[in-house]
Amino acid sequence: MSAVWLKLVTVLCFCCIALGTETGGVLWKKPGEPVTIQCRTFSDQESLSLKKGLKEEHDVLFKEGNSAKDTIAKEFTGRLQSHGEFPNVSILIKNLTSGDTGPYWCIYTKFDPKSGQLIQMKGTGSVLLVVTDSSDSMKQCDPASNELVLVSVVISAAVLLGIIMGFFIWIIKTKSSRRTAKPRRVANNDVYEDMRGGTLRR
Numbered sequence: 303m304s305a306v307w308l309k310l311v312t313v314l315c316f317c318c319i320a321l322g323t324e325t326g327g328v329l330w331k332k333p334g335e336p337v338t339i340q341c342r343t344f345s346d347q348e349s350l351s352l353k354k355g356l357k358e359e360h361d362v363l364f365k366e367g368n369s370a371k372d373t374i375a376k377e378f379t380g381r382l383q384s385h386g387e388f389p390n391v392s393i394l395i396k397n398l399t400s401g402d403t404g405p406y407w408c409i410y411t412k413f414d415p416k417s418g419q420l421i422q423m424k425g426t427g428s429v430l431l432v433v434t435d436s437s438d439s440m441k442q443c444d445p446a447s448n449e450l451v452l453v454s455v456v457i458s459a460a461v462l463l464g465i466i467m468g469f470f471i472w473i474i475k476t477k478s479s480r481r482t483a484k485p486r487r488v489a490n491n492d493v494y495e496d497m498r499g500g501t502l503r504r
């Protein structure tokens with residue numbers, strides 16, 4: 303049972319991240335294979351960082367304008383190359399390992415003279431890379447996974463509905479308790495008490 307849940311959670315996570323990465327989507331690779339990440343932007347930019355991780359915490363590549371020099375993270379040296387004319391850069395990573403699995407973000411930076419600050423902007427081409435040996439399990443788009451996703455979506459919808467209903471019931475309860483509390487508060491005032499008593503009797 304817990305294995306099913308683990309798989310479900312994993313698939314869900316991958317789907318969410320896949321939706322989050324604007325255009326690239328999910329790339330499934332086997333260990334040893336290469337991958338090309340194509341960072342693109344329409345606007346004028348000064349530098350490009352390829353970052354890895356959910357929180358963009360790892361720098362993979364830093365490229366400043368059209369300068370030939372790339373700054374490449376240690377774990378990628380020797381197997382990463384960049385091609386193309388800045389800001390549209392194709393990044394080739396060879397000899398993938400399962401440790402390369404994760405989201406990769408194309409982040410462009412530009413100096414804004416008005417504010418005197420660096421402005422970051424995501425380009426297109428961000429991807430979720432999954433390097434795995436097993437070809438059968440957990441393919442994001444296979445029917446079994448889609449079924450799992452459907453089931454989990456239904457479950458979450460039911461849970462959400464429950465929460466919303468609970469919230470409404472809570473609101474109605476607090477409102478009605480406020481209503482019942484009011485007469486008690488004005489009960490000291492004789493005039494109001496009489497009036498209220500009159501309307502109530504009617």
Ligand SMILES: *[C@@H]1O[C@H](CO)[C@@H](O)[C@H](O)[C@H]1NC(C)=O
Binds near residue numbers: 390
């Ligand atoms: C970069 O790619 C975008 C989209 O493909 C294109 O609109 C733009 O003109 C390209 N920029 C350069 C400098 O080639």
Ligand SMILES: *[C@@H]1O[C@H](CO)[C@@H](O)[C@H](O)[C@H]1NC(C)=O
Binds near residue numbers: 397
């Ligand atoms: C790929 O990586 C493996 C393990 O790190 C290494 O043994 C192999 O020599 C590498 N192959 C190439 C072509 O770099």
